[in-house]
Amino acid sequence: MVAGLLKPDAGAISIFGIDALENPTAAKQIVAWVSDEPMIYERLTPFEFLEFVAGLWGVDAKLAEARARDLLAWLDLTPHMHERCEGFSKGMRQKVALASALVHDPRLIILDEPLTGLDAGSARLVKEVMRERVRRGDTVIMTTHILEVAERMADRIGVMAHGRLIAEGTLDELRRQAGQGGTSLEDTFLTLTAADSADLL
Amino acid sequence: MSTAGSLVWFARHELRLAWRDWTTLLTAGNRRRVRIIAIAILVVAALMHLIAYAMLSDFIKEGVQADKATLLSLTVSALLVWSVMLSQALESVTRAFYARADLDLILASPADARKLFMVRIAAIAVAAIGMAVLIAAPFINIMALCDSPRWLGTYVTALAMGLAAAAAAVALVEFLFRTLGPKRTRIAAQVVAAIIGAAFVIGLQTAAILSAGTISRFQVLQSDVVLSVVPGTDSLLWLPARALLGEPAAVVIFLVFAIAALVTAIVVFSARFGANALAAGTATRPSTRQQGGGQRFRPVSQTRALREKEWKLLRRDPWLLSQSLLQVLYLVPPAVLLWQSFGARHAAFILIVPILVMAAGQLAGGLAWLAISGEDAADLIASAPIAPRAITRAKVEAVIGAVALIFLPFLIALAIAAPREALATAAGILVAAGGATAIQLWFRVQAKRSHFRRRQTSSRLATFAEAFSSIGWAAAAALAASATWLALIPAFLAAAVLTGAWLASPTRA
Numbered sequence: 194m195v196a197g198l199l200k201p202d203a204g205a206i207s208i209f210g211i212d213a214l215e216n217p218t219a220a221k222q223i224v225a226w227v228s229d230e231p232m233i234y235e236r237l238t239p240f241e242f243l244e245f246v247a248g249l250w251g252v253d254a255k256l257a258e259a260r261a262r263d264l265l266a267w268l269d270l271t272p273h274m275h276e277r278c279e280g281f282s283k284g285m286r287q288k289v290a291l292a293s294a295l296v297h298d299p300r301l302i303i304l305d306e307p308l309t310g311l312d313a314g315s316a317r318l319v320k321e322v323m324r325e326r327v328r329r330g331d332t333v334i335m336t337t338h339i340l341e342v343a344e345r346m347a348d349r350i351g352v353m354a355h356g357r358l359i360a361e362g363t364l365d366e367l368r369r370q371a372g373q374g375g376t377s378l379e380d381t382f383l384t385l386t387a388a389d390s391a392d393l394l
Numbered sequence: 395m396s397t398a399g400s401l402v403w404f405a406r407h408e409l410r411l412a413w414r415d416w417t418t419l420l421t422a423g424n425r426r427r428v429r430i431i432a433i434a435i436l437v438v439a440a441l442m443h444l445i446a447y448a449m450l451s452d453f454i455k456e457g458v459q460a461d462k463a464t465l466l467s468l469t470v471s472a473l474l475v476w477s478v479m480l481s482q483a484l485e486s487v488t489r490a491f492y493a494r495a496d497l498d499l500i501l502a503s504p505a506d507a508r509k510l511f512m513v514r515i516a517a518i519a520v521a522a523i524g525m526a527v528l529i530a531a532p533f534i535n536i537m538a539l540c541d542s543p544r545w546l547g548t549y550v551t552a553l554a555m556g557l558a559a560a561a562a563a564v565a566l567v568e569f570l571f572r573t574l575g576p577k578r579t580r581i582a583a584q585v586v587a588a589i590i591g592a593a594f595v596i597g598l599q600t601a602a603i604l605s606a607g608t609i610s611r612f613q614v615l616q617s618d619v620v621l622s623v624v625p626g627t628d629s630l631l632w633l634p635a636r637a638l639l640g641e642p643a644a645v646v647i648f649l650v651f652a653i654a655a656l657v658t659a660i661v662v663f664s665a666r667f668g669a670n671a672l673a674a675g676t677a678t679r680p681s682t683r684q685q686g687g688g689q690r691f692r693p694v695s696q697t698r699a700l701r702e703k704e705w706k707l708l709r710r711d712p713w714l715l716s717q718s719l720l721q722v723l724y725l726v727p728p729a730v731l732l733w734q735s736f737g738a739r740h741a742a743f744i745l746i747v748p749i750l751v752m753a754a755g756q757l758a759g760g761l762a763w764l765a766i767s768g769e770d771a772a773d774l775i776a777s778a779p780i781a782p783r784a785i786t787r788a789k790v791e792a793v794i795g796a797v798a799l800i801f802l803p804f805l806i807a808l809a810i811a812a813p814r815e816a817l818a819t820a821a822g823i824l825v826a827a828g829g830a831t832a833i834q835l836w837f838r839v840q841a842k843r844s845h846f847r848r849r850q851t852s853s854r855l856a857t858f859a860e861a862f863s864s865i866g867w868a869a870a871a872a873l874a875a876s877a878t879w880l881a882l883i884p885a886f887l888a889a890a891v892l893t894g895a896w897l898a899s900p901t902r903a
Contacts, residue, residue, distance in 0.1 A: 196773075196777040197776065197777050198773055198776050198777060217779075218779045218780070218781065219779070220779075221777060221778060221779035222779040224777065225777075226773070226774075226777045228773060232770070232771035232772075232773055232774040233770075233771065234703070234707060234770055234771060235770070236706070236707050236710040236711055237703075237706065237707070241706070244691045244692070244699075245699055245702075245703050246774070246778075247691060248694045248695075248696060248698070248699025249696055249699055249700070249774075249775070249778040249779075249780060250778060250779060251696055251779065253693070254690075254691040254692055254693040254694075255691070257691050258690060258691035261691070277710075293774075
């Protein structure tokens with residue numbers, strides 16, 4: 194819904210003060226969404242793909258190209274920038290998708306299971322990218338089933354169960370909510386979701 | 395009960411999977427549709443028999459003589475059907491190699507995978523036979539009923555043709571595998587399959603136009619020139635034709651030959667099937683360095699970025715190109731006819747009009763599916779800061795632009811030679827392409843581009859609407875080119891088809 198792919202039945206969505214339902218185009222301009230399955234075109238090269246995405250987001254060509262070259266270099270894709278993506282590994286595809294998400298310099302980045310299928314090196318790179326964006330003042334929302342990653346990386350954590358947000362806050366706040374102190378996120382998560390299941394029953 | 399891992403056990407397993415695929419295809423998972431589908435099949439079968447009777451009644455009255463003209467026509471028809479069978483079998487063999495599905499499981503098991511490959515090669519033959527028999531059955535039945543029961547032998551001939559097609563397809567794919575390697579065989583085989591299916595009929599029509607000035611291939615086969623150069627009726631060359639006539643000796647010889655060919659193919663190649671499938675699965679695709687690709691970002695509008703992306707993806711996919719531009723191959727005969735008749739006021743121009751309109755409708759339907767439903771990064775496009783209406787408009791422009799690029803040279807040539815026909819053709823192409831694109835918009839279902847061939851099965855209603863709309867506009871354009879008000883009738887019917895499709899479309903619901 195925040196990325197503009199689904200329409201809510203009710204409620205409002207505000208992204209950095211922009212009403213996403215009233216003005217979806219302006220909201221999309223500052224949002225990037227990276228799916229767990231990289232959304233790229235096999236027959237385009239990373240360079241062409243970034244040019245296409247920059248064109249879609251209406252980014253000035255010169256500025257976009259400079260950003261694209263920086264991103265490709267940062268993600269170790271420069272040697273492959275003029276090769277078609279069809280022969281790329283999952284990790285390389287994910288990096289191309291990540292570069293495309295950043296080429297328009299979004300302020301909100303939504304990542305769906307960004308570490309799935311990545312090798313250790315690529316996973317670290319993705320985590321670095323996220324930390325860097327947060328340091329710059331952007332917002333990163335990441336979904337993950339790897340709770341250790343959430344525990345180590347996230348400032349605030351939301352716990353989803355049965356399609357609902359059942360808890361949200363810092364790790365300490367969640368621990369308090371679960372009535373546990375000093376335990377891992379995994380323990381906290383299991384306590385919260387078990388309580389929710391019991392409530393549903 | 396068959397022993398696990400035996401030939402019969404694998405055959406039962408394959409049969410069960412095939413049956414479930416087939417019923418799902420027909421009923422779309424809704425079991426309540428079975429009765430409706432069964433009734434529809436019976437109605438269509440009855441209708442086909444009536445059509446066959448209407449087409450064959452004169453032929454039956456005159457009596458079928460095994461003279462040179464008949465044998466030649468039958469041989470050419472058999473080659474035509476066989477080329478389509480071969481095309482289908484080539485597709486199936488390629489799929490058997492490359493669509494891994496359960497192969498990893500079976501090859502990793504202690505069962506003898508060779509037996510599975512034997513069954514799969516036989517299944518490819520059965521599929522090819524099934525298609526030919528489905529089309530030919532009404533004609534065979536009518537001939538058997540009204541002329542002589544010996545025509546039932548034609549069923550056996552169709553069986554033999556399917557076996558021979560499967561054998562040839564297996565040998566051809568194996569040859570491609572050895573010469574081109576696993577990385578390139580898939581595309582090569584699919585392109586060859588697409589071209590084989592069309593090339594024969596197109597070549598024959600082109601030859602007919604060049605030699606006799608007609609688009610009818612059978613007219614040229616009856617000409618004295620052709621009949622004087624073909625061998626006598628006792629030649630072995632006519633064996634397939636005699637088998638089609640149901641002559642018992644010819645049927646038996648042809649069947650024995652086909653069985654021998656398939657058995658040889660199974661024995662020789664089934665052992666290599668596993669190795670080929672493994673090679674196909676592990677073959678990493680070559681990293682294609684894009685030459686001449688832009689070294690600099692160019693300033694483009696959002697809609698232009700979308701249009702250019704569509705054209706670039708289409709240009710770079712030889713398989714999709716061969717599939718979607720296959721219709722363009724059918725333009726070769728009218729192009730030859732246009733070239734031959736150029737400069738003279740010729741009735742042949744009227745003949746070109748519906749062919750061009752029909753081809754434009756079909757081409758636009760395929761391209762629209764690729765651009766609209768076959769969008770591999772649909773969520774990326776949807777999350778871009780561009781209005782959905784602008785996205786749709788850009789995609790429609792990409793489709794119409796590609797159609798215009800292909801048909802403009804024909805229209806210009808036609809406009810110089812016959813302006814009225816050109817005007818009718820241009821109008822026909824515009825509405826047929828627009829109609830086909832609109833249907834794809836109304837019935838859009840997100841899918842992978844690689845599923846292009848399955849697009850016809852995703853919505854049968856859309857497929858039929860697209861075909862009937864194109865046929866209607868083609869007929870309207872042809873009649874309009876003849877300056878008759880009767881053109882309004884097919885135009886009205888085509889518009890009714892489009893309206894019906896819109897009313898029934900899920901988009902509207």
